[in-house]
Amino acid sequence: MSTSEAVRPAAVDPAELGELLAAGTVRVLDVRTPAEFETAHIPGSYNVPLDLLKEHRAELRAHLDEDVVLICRSGARAGQAEQVLSGAGLPRLRVLTGGLLAWQNAGAPVTQGKPRWDLERQVRLVAGSIVLLSILASIFVPGLKWIAAFIGAGLTFAAVTNTCAMGMMLAKLPYNRGASCDLPTIVGQLREDRA
Incomplete structure (x- = not known):
C-alpha cells in the first residue's frame, strides 16, 4: 500500500449517499463557502465552511455523533x-467522491439558489489578472x-500541497461569507435537527 493510499479518506459515491440520506442515517457537511453553498447544495446538508x-x-x-459525509465542489476541501x-x-x-459536481452529474437532487462564482473560478480570475497586469x-x-x-x-505550491492561500483569503471576503454562517448558528442547526 502506498503512502497516499494509507491516508486516503473513506469515500462514498453519489448513489450510496442518496441511499444514506433517504434512510436518514447520515449528516452531510458542506465545507464550501457560504456563497458557493447558496448557489447550489444537497438538500438537508449543513454549510460548515472549511476555515x-x-x-x-x-x-x-x-x-x-452520527455518520458524517463531507462534501465540497470536487472533493479536495472535503478531504x-x-x-x-x-x-x-x-x-x-x-x-x-467527486464532490457536488459528481452529485449533480448523477442527476441527484440539488437545491438551487442565487448563482455565484465558486471559489476555484475566483482564484483563476484573480491569479490570471495579477499575472496579466504584472506582465503588461x-x-x-x-x-x-x-x-x-x-x-x-x-x-x-498550491497544486503540490493541495492547499490554496489565495483561495483561503478570497473565502473571507464579504462576497463569499454569509450572515448565517457563524458557529452559534451552525451549532443551533445541528442541535435543532438532532431533537
Whole structure:
C-alpha cells in the first residue's frame, strides 16, 4: 500500500449517499463557502465552511455523533476537512467522491439558489489578472515581471500541497461569507435537527 493510499479518506459515491440520506442515517457537511453553498447544495446538508471547521473542530465535534459525509465542489476541501475532524476524534467520516459536481452529474437532487462564482473560478480570475497586469506593466517597470513569477510559484505550491492561500483569503471576503454562517448558528442547526 502506498503512502497516499494509507491516508486516503473513506469515500462514498453519489448513489450510496442518496441511499444514506433517504434512510436518514447520515449528516452531510458542506465545507464550501457560504456563497458557493447558496448557489447550489444537497438538500438537508449543513454549510460548515472549511476555515470555520478548522477553527472550531472541538465544538463541532461535540454535536456530531452520527455518520458524517463531507462534501465540497470536487472533493479536495472535503478531504482536508476529513483530516481535521478525524484528528478531533470523529471516527465515522466519509468524503463524497467527486464532490457536488459528481452529485449533480448523477442527476441527484440539488437545491438551487442565487448563482455565484465558486471559489476555484475566483482564484483563476484573480491569479490570471495579477499575472496579466504584472506582465503588461513590466513593459514600463521591468521588475514587475517577478510578481507574475511569485503568483506562478504560489499556484505551483498550491497544486503540490493541495492547499490554496489565495483561495483561503478570497473565502473571507464579504462576497463569499454569509450572515448565517457563524458557529452559534451552525451549532443551533445541528442541535435543532438532532431533537
